[in-house]
Amino acid sequence: MEGRASSRPFNERRAPLNEKSINISDVINLPLDTKEQKKAVDDKTPCVVDGRLKVYNPDGKNVKRLVELLKNKLSRQVVGSMVGCVHCGMCSDACHYALARPHDPTMTPAYKADQIRRIFKRHFDWTGRIVPWWVHAGTPKDDEDLNRLKNIVFGTCSGCRRCTLNCPMGVDTAVLVRLTRGILTELGIVPEGVFVVSKDSWETGNQMGVTKEDYLETLQWMEEETQAELDDPTFKIPIDKEDCDFMYTINPREVKYDPRSIGNAGKIFYCAGESWTMPSWGWDQTNFGLFSGDDKLGGYIAKNLYEAAKRLRAKRIVISECGHGYRSTRWEGYNWAKYKQDRPSESVVVTMVRYINQERIKVDPSRNPLPVTYHDSCNIARSGDLTEEPRWILKRVCADFREMHPNRADNFCCTGGSGLLSMVEYKPLRMEVARIKAEQLTATGAKIVCTSCHNCVDGLTDVIKHYKLDIKVAQILDLVADALIIPKKNEKK
Structure with a gap:
């Protein structure tokens, strides 16, 4: 896409809200620090994270915890995106939120990223420390501010990174959004859906809470259905078979809502004469840690999968059709889990290209x-x-x-x-x-x-x-x- 600067003033008055839309645009800038807040920042009271949805302490005593979390997550990539924005407006022409609401500046990627930049400037940039009002630096002062920040980073960005490709300065807004989500997750300030999915991931090893019994029963069911379709009772969906060419990993949605995709994959592997298996544990290639910003959760789920491939001595990992599962399993998961990449991984799309190219399967x-x-x-x-x-x-x-x-x-x-x-x-x-x-x-x-x-x-x-x-x-x-x-x-x- 050929980028172009936006002709709209960045501070243009936003359009009235649609009554059917959630009131996310009713967001104010994070306030500048007060003397009381400065005192709260110096307070050493830690933030207690109990894994539950909890209210941010309105007296500001946990602000130091917020700043500590931000400090621990800073990297060259993050800092570059923090300081690189020149507010040219080109990201606005890339974001579907901004395009759908052209007169609402709170929908622009730059505005969303500015909400975490304000905190960064106040505590890690010398100008923000000395003259915070000049560079619009600030710190959230209470639960209301933190919930507004939650609504921005969780509710007005799909992390698509289209704005990143359109940015002449290389600012990766999605990285800043995920960073902020991760901080809020550690503070316990997340949408209920994020909490539920994260909880299921920790407790069951997959994001939809599918039990091992349901998973294995679904595979057995799809095996029988595919046997009938192929008219071949010898067809199998192998489970925990060692030394195969690849281990096939899937999205929990396939077990719960779309089991036919498992049968279709098995049918294609059957026609290709493939040596493959599915693990009884560590089969979920999706990873909600990418969405919540929780690297610990991301590492836990990814390690389950990598350990399953290692246990079964699979030559490679094949990932079923899932966008964030592909990204998490093939790249991000190794960093989160601090795991050595000891075998290749690929999308099942690449696997099918190879089958057609080598004439292992024929299509009409x-x-x-x-x-x-x-x-x-x-x-x-x-x-x-x-x-x-x-x-x-x-x-x-x-x-x-x-x-x-x-x-x-x-x-x-x-x-x-x-x-x-x-x-x-x-x-x-x-x-x-x-x-x-x-x-x-x-x-x-x-x-x-x-x-x-x-x-x-x-x-x-x-x-x-x-x-x-x-x-x-x-x-x-x-x-x-x-x-x-x-x-x-x-x-x-």
């Missing part, structure tokens, strides 16, 4: 006759650089593939990224700004929008339902399975 595009377009998941395209492989496949399994514009790294978010699907209190605003995505989908004229992310499936489904679009959502793996030519038993390799 006429079996997918409806016009299909492709939605690039933010974490797969912008943060994962996996843009050409999905299109290469779709052009071979669909009779009518149509490009969406803008696309690849410039594509717009499904509106459900960064954990927003779990935060019901922000759905009204999410659906309001989803107008940008709805217009993009409509312009393609496609009947099916395909994506490579389970989170995007739900996000796009919400958009389609809300705006009453005549279009269905599918995943690449599903379309490949539909186009798959099943070999006869005596022809199977």
Whole structure:
């Protein structure tokens, strides 16, 4: 996308709120420090984190804890994004929140990032320490300010990083948003949905609280269904099989809401004559730590998966279709878990490209006759650089593939990224700004929008339902399975 400076004044008066939208825009700047606050900063009373949703102490005694957490999370990347913004306005032309609310400056990425910059300037920048009023430095003084900050970083940003690609200074606003989310998470100030999902992840090892019994029963069920479809009782979904070519990891949504995707994957692996397995523990490739900013949770989930691959001596890890799962498992998780990357990992999309290239599977595009377009998941395209492989496949399994514009790294978010699907209190605003995505989908004229992310499936489904679009959502793996030519038993390799 060709960047351009915004013609709108940064401090332009915002438009009246839509009555159906949550009152997130009613946000004031964090206040400048008072003498009482300065005293509170010097107080050594620690912040007690008990893992529960708790009210921030309104007397300001926990401000020092907030500053300590920020100090511990500072890195070269973070500081660069803290000081690099020149408020040129180019990020506003990239953000779907700002585009959907063009007269609301609180929706611009720069404004959102400024709320944590104010705290950084007040405590870590010399000008902010000496003349805080000059550089707009400040510290939150009570629970009300912290909850406003929570609503900004959790409710008005999907972490898509589209603004980052449009920034001439290289400011990564999503990094600052995740940093702030992480601080608020440690303080216990999070949306209820984030708390519930994080709790399930800690207690069950997966973000949807799927028990081991339910997981194994679902695999058994899909094994039987696929045996009937293939007319081959020898078909198996192997569990904890050692020394395989790869270990297949999935999104808990597949177990709970879309088990057919597991069967479709098994069918493709069967036709390819693949040596594969699924672990009984450590199977969740999603990682809510990426969304909540909780590196400890991120490391715990990622380590479970890496240890499972090590235990089974799998040669590599194959990740089912999930944007943040792909990013977390392949890159971020190793840093959070402080784990050595001892084996390669790849998206199942790359696996299927190899199968088709090597003629290990055969497909018939006429079996997918409806016009299909492709939605690039933010974490797969912008943060994962996996843009050409999905299109290469779709052009071979669909009779009518149509490009969406803008696309690849410039594509717009499904509106459900960064954990927003779990935060019901922000759905009204999410659906309001989803107008940008709805217009993009409509312009393609496609009947099916395909994506490579389970989170995007739900996000796009919400958009389609809300705006009453005549279009269905599918995943690449599903379309490949539909186009798959099943070999006869005596022809199977």
